[in-house]
Amino acid sequence: MNSFKISSFYIDNYLFGLNVGHIQEIIKSPKITPIPSSSDYICGLINLRGQILSCIDLRSMMALDNYSESKSMSVIVDSEDVLISVLVDDVSEILEINDYDYEQTPDNISNNISRFLHGVYQLNSGILLELDINKILKFIENYEIKNSFNNNMRGA
Amino acid sequence: MNEDFKELLEDFVTESLELLSEANNALIELEKSPHDKKQIDCVFRGVHSIKGAAALMGLSKIEELSHLWEELLNKIREGSLHINENLTDTFLMAADILEKILLNLKKTGDEGNYDISEVLELFKNSFNSEKIKSETRESVPQKITLQNNSPSSTASMEIIDSHIKVDINTLDKIMNLISELALTRNQLITRDDLKENLYVSKSLKNLNTLTSDLQQMVMKTRMQPISTLWNRYPKMIRDLSKNLGKKISIKMEGQETELDRSLIEAIKDPLVHLIRNAADHAIEMPEERTANSKQIEGEIILRAYHKSGKVNIEIQDDGKGISLESVKKKAIDKNLYTSEELEKLSDKEILDIIFMPGFSTKDQATTISGRGVGMDVVKTNIQAIGGTIELNSIMGKGACVKIKVPLTLSILPALIVKSADNTFAIPQTHLVELIHIKEDKINTIIEEVNGSLVLRSRGKLLPLISLQQITSTKNFDKTELVEDQDLKVVVLQSDEKLFALIVDEISDTLEIVVKPLDRLLQHIPIYSGVTIVGQDTVGLIVDVGGLAKSLNLSKNQKDISCKVNDEDYVNSKNNNFVGLVTFLNSNNNLMALPIEDISRIEKINTSIFQKIGNKAYIHYNEKILPVFNLSDIFDELKPTAAEDSITLLIYEDVDFSFGIVVDKLSDILTVNQDSYIKDECRLGVDAKLVINNKIIEVIDLSKFKQLVNNNNNTAHNRVAL
Known part of the structure; x- marks a missing residue:
């Protein structure tokens, strides 16, 4: 039986998680500088001790409710040496997860959410949705490239 | 385990390539002086190290090749074999193949299927042929080898030990x-x-x-000497001259000149192109050279030096020069210009046509240079890193290409502007001018043509767009402009195109540290990077070229080309033209300084002056800047009256900088240096000239430099006492 640690956080009342191995740190979101003419999924840039990182807005990517009362936190994710910041509503605890709790993403979860998931874990308190950071990055990259292609076509 | 091996392999390839390039240079030296033991030792060392490492890593081809090579070299060191041209040829060929294998190794991780049998055969033949010779030459003294060998190899070991490689x-x-x-x-x-x-x-x-x-x-x-780049050229020139059937030598001056690593990478291809051009197009065939009573051997001279905070690189050849007539003919053939247009151009402007897209003077493209993508690409590449390029030529005597690039790429002078709460940085190399349009002038200067705005400026119509318009989806039209008060407009240049950009606020010029854009954002064409402005603000660096492209500005604004950028303007007419900043001294006479030497003109409050001893200093850009008065050189002048604010001309160089106080700025002129009158100039004056019936004295800046040095010396003396 294998177990590993997942850092959990809330976005729009869903409990999401990421393997702690991917997470460099979690900070209170610093000032976000918007980038004109980028997609809605990237809400801007933050300055993390001299390194400039893109901020990803999962809320709009997953077409969740846009309104958030809670304070925003930035989860700094390290994916293949690229640091990015993922905006979340609130941070929850670090959970010890057992492999055998893993379940395939149920079909009734909307594709808007499920396409970014690695899997789902059944906890006592409810369901934890584990994010797959590579799926998220792939999606944005494809989207942005398509977007700029379209823009160019329109320009020409 | 696999990763470790990969890393090891990478290290091996980098190191071996370096050793090979050293060996290559040594081989070329050997051709000139075949008995130079030092060079043979150098080649031997390189081959020996490569062999050892290759054996360790199980790279059989490299090992086999370098093993035989080493054997041969050993024979040479012992004196039982003599180096001749055939042998160096074989060696260079071996080096070529070895390089190919190494590069393949780097790319794919294996040695590839290069055929080394030919070289091996040649190696073996060399052994055999030598056997016959060595019998006849048995009396060759062999002592020198032994003496020379060991000390030199230990010496070089020490040098290697004091350096480490850092990623x-x-x-x-x-x-x-x-x-x-x-x-x-x-x-x-x-x-x-x-x-x-x-x-x-x-x-x-x-x-x-x-x-x-x-x-x-x-x-x-991060600084590297330019020799890291130039090291490859002697070999290249040697190969080229063989292929072309010409005799060419290459001379390098200022190899120790240092520049940022990123720049070395950026100027690599343009330089290779220019050198190939010189060898292929400029240097004549040997017969032609003798006919023109030139030395048979053509010469290409590379020069590098620091001047006024920039790295200058010159590529000079003593070839046939560029024929203006053939440039003109080509320009007409290629429909770049009409003959009437060409009539009006100066010689220098005609030479500049070479940099235009789609131009190549040689009738037939060769494998060595010239497929018509040549010089315009070189120019674009140099401009992309904030540099300038200039071409001079004297018919029959040769040509010289001068390149000026900044010291580093990671720090960039930029104009900081704001638009709708966003901060942007515009690289200064693209900046032409800043215009402030008063509210009541807007209607006369700005016009609407077919839905787009144009700005009337200096007799030209420039496409006018607002930064806000680009960065948001909101439509923007003239009615909105009128409601606005004053307008701030930045005129930008990208390649040959000019356009104007409306911004909300122009804040400052700053030296910004360029940081790369995140992978997710790299495809957005209008940004080239990000930077941090002030304490914490993230600013986006505008890619002016990308911006122009995304706006789809027309590419046919030929009439605007090179007429606006001041520096280009000066260069394009004739080399003898210089820009001068003129000002009044306290006796109300006009004086001038070359604009090229002035890095900035500042209005400064006198309260920040600090007197130390009898000299004045200011704290400027984190430097202590000595400030001189014209009266420091010219005794008869009164020092400038101490008003609240004064105008300061700033001279900046790598080792020293200073400011010169002037009373009243007058104008900026472009003058021909031929009109300089150099006779009877008093001390501190370089030349005189007459413009509009007024005499202008051009100040000799070296006088001020001397003053700076004197100050330093006296300071040292004081410490010594």
């Missing part, structure tokens, strides 16, 4: 951390409450100097 990414990270350290320091030293504590303020001062020193040292680690 450039690690350096970048250190650089990043240090800039952050500097920021944190700045936050600390601006806090007044900390200064009250004596101990803390003392430590803060230490922290301050230490951080600055550290920053400078790390900057230095």
